Amino acid sequence: MPVNISETADGKVIEVEVNGKLTAADYDLFVPLTEERIRQYGKISMIIVLTDFHGWEAAALWDDxxxxxxxxxxxxxxxVVGDRQWQKGVSAFCRPFxxxxxxYFDWSEREAARSWAGETAPDS
Structure with a gap:
């Protein structure tokens, strides 16, 4: 499975591990869960873990x-957690959206990413 989705016990942080290329079917799994948690909490945090990430299929990019x-x-x-320099650019790519x-966190900092994502931002 190219995408593995998990969440913290309270559901306010969703972790999505992506391996390979994202497809529209992956978004069929991801979207309902995230939208339910947003309805439940108002705001959520996410951790995107890129493992051998190869981008998006066209339909998946549109869904994204x-x-x-x-x-x-x-x-x-x-x-955003990754192990390649170009993956650091994914976090910059996300900013306008x-x-x-x-x-961005390197793969070795995955636990730090989880901790950071679970914190409440100062202006919340």
Missing amino acids: LKWDVKHFTDLERLA TSAEIK
């Missing part, structure tokens, strides 16, 4: 952009 526009203000924090605080 639609989700980003719809939920521009619904993310509090977005942690969300008002969330975004931070």
Whole structure:
């Protein structure tokens, strides 16, 4: 499975581990869960873990952009975890699509990313 989705016990932080290329079917799993948690909490935080990430299929990229526009203000924090320099650029790529605080973490800092994403942002 190219995408593994998990969440903290309270559901306010969703972790999405991506392996390979994202497909529209992956968004069929991701969107309902995130939208339910946003309805439940108002704002959530996310951790995106990139493992051998190869980008998006065209339909998945469209789904991603639609989700980003719809939920521009619904993310509090977005942690991007990767092990390649270009993946650090993914966090910069996300900036125009969300008002969330975004931070990149190297793979070795995965636990720090989880901790950071679970914190409440100072202006919340």
